[in-house]
Amino acid sequence: MTTILFAAGQRAWPVWQAPLRAALVEAGIDADLTLEAAPEDVDVMIYAPGGDTPADFTPFTNCRLVQSLWAGVERIAPNPTLTQPLCRMVDPGLTQGMVEYVVGHVLRAHLGVEAVKSAQRARDWAPVIPPLASERPVAILGLGALGAACGRALVGLGFQVLGWSRTARQIDGITCYHGTAGLRDVLEKAEIVVTLLPATAGTENTLNADTLALLPRGAAIINPGRGSLIDDDALLAALDSGQIGHATLDVFRSEPLPQDHRYWAHPNVTVTPHIAADTRPGTAARVVAENIRRMLTGDPLLNLVDRSAGY
Structure with a gap:
């Protein structure tokens, strides 16, 4: 036994x-x-x-x-x-949960839901017409089992999916990049970035002041991966300046997220309590x-x- x-x-x-x-x-x-x-x-x-x-x-x-x-x-x-x-x-359940979370929040960013809500609060009849998914580049940082599954789901919806990993990968339908130069290439193109890298010394602060500055102005960040992937001070500064239009964050360096953390009240941040892939x-x-x-x-x-x- x-x-x-x-x-x-x-x-x-x-x-x-x-x-x-x-x-x-x-x-x-x-x-x-x-x-x-x-x-x-x-x-x-x-x-x-x-x-x-x-x-x-x-x-x-x-x-x-x-x-x-x-x-x-x-x-x-x-x-x-x-x-x-x-x-x-x-x-399978964990993977499906992550795919649903990522697809849902990518669509939310793609459709401009935050701008729609702002217009509604102002009672402003201001149509927000997004581009087609085929015209929207979405980056997946991390092409392990979860990143690959999310990327395939987004490809199925018609998005331009750019994938980045530290070592070379090949995934049907996803344009894959790797290494330092590859990360720069991906970020310079991506209007929505999903971070699904593991937490290691090599991935800490992958999104920092320098890499956030590479993104097109107003890009959206979605982080259901690990809190250590993002330099919080750099992200808050980028949100304040408008370089980053919105951040949806599910994971944090300290959990539960401290009550006095700026993320809670920031108008361009959505906080979810580590629920993406239970x-x-x-x-x-x-x-x-x-x-x-x-x-x-x-x-x-x-x-x-x-x-x-x-x-």
């Missing part, structure tokens, strides 16, 4: 317990799924960082898999005590079970984290 420790917090246990048990049965895995176990008995750890979850992986000497319930692993991967294979969460137990449990099955049979693990890259 495989001992599986649910180390994602006691508050999450009631939500995850039934879907995980059902997925394990469906995958034919004989398992003891538990909240408590002697560290040396644990074969698999289902993990999310938090106040009541282990921070020291050293005692888990026989653990062969740490499966994160989060897509981002920047709070897990750097842990020097973690020597076990770590897999991040990529599941992990949904019903679909994610099957991903967890499949990775455990792969571990037991020796098949390649899904979404294995590259420690050197940080994701």
Whole structure:
């Protein structure tokens, strides 16, 4: 029997317990799924960082898999005590949620909803006629599983989609760029920018005073990726000057967003409370079970984290 420790917090246990048990049965895995176990008995750890979850992986000497319930692993991967294979969460529900969030807010920016609302408040009959999607360049910064899925969805709606990643990628329908020069090329063209990069030392402040200045005046920013991707002071300055027309922000360096933060009251900022791509137990449990099955049979693990890259 495989001992599986649910180390994602006691508050999450009631939500995850039934879907995980059902997925394990469906995958034919004989398992003891538990909240408590002697560290040396644990074969698999289902993990999310938090106040009541282990921070020291050293005692888990026989653990062969740490499966994160989060897509981002920047709070897990750097842990020097973690020597076990770590897999991040990529599941259909999470991906679909991100696609819906990005498409919805790209369309909101594309259609000029903020200008429409402003005209309505002023009782001003001022038609806002956007260009066709085919005339609107949208940049996706980050072409992993989530970025690629969002880019394909936008291509399906007719947008000009420009994709950027640090290494070269090829995705049908998306004009892909990479490297420092590629980032400049993308930003100089993009009227809407979606940031979906991982949080690493190399991606911190990807959008800063210099890169924001490359964008066409009045461009929109949508960040459902990581708070560290944006220099907050630079973005606020760009919003104040009109260089950036609107920012929709779902992730922040400090969460919950502090009550006195300028983003809350800025007229050209939309704040959403980290909702773009929540992990949904019903679909994610099957991903967890499949990775455990792969571990037991020796098949390649899904979404294995590259420690050197940080994701």
